[in-house]
Amino acid sequence: MDTSFCIEALKHYGPPDIFNSDQGSQFTRSEFTQKLTDHGVRISIDGKGRWVDNVFIERLWRSLKYEEVYLKAYTTPLEAELEIGYSMVFYNEERDHQGFNDFTPDEAYFGRQRFAQ
Structure with a gap:
């Protein structure tokens, strides 16, 4: 999965209130996080190795x-x-x-x- 897939999902389904993810590169790229921020989405990214989150x-x-x-x-x-x-x-x-x-x-x-x- 790459960043373009994530951006396409945002276009198709609309922005959520909160976006929670692990530290996958597709979720942490500024191209994607900026889109979230532009839509007022709160971003919650788990700490490295924090599966328990x-x-x-x-x-x-x-x-x-x-x-x-x-x-x-x-x-x-x-x-x-x-x-x-x-x-x-x-x-x-x-x-x-x-x-x-x-x-x-x-x-x-x-x-x-x-x-x-």
Whole structure:
């Protein structure tokens, strides 16, 4: 991935409020960080070797890859988008998480209750 890809994503999806990343060169180049700054985006870049700064999102990506993406052979981009979307809903609304005392993220963060199964 290079800086042009990141800039294209900004154009397509619009700027976020906060941009958090690791120290990848595509994220730290002034060409990209200036675009973020120009749009009023707050930049949060983890310290070198600070994987713990992103531990929750890293866990999410690991779970998504090993519980969904690596297990399937999607036939179209739309199928991948839909199936990964379903997986994200499951992860947040139905899947128990040991780190949340066996609550789902929705239950832990928002106090939402699961629907009866």
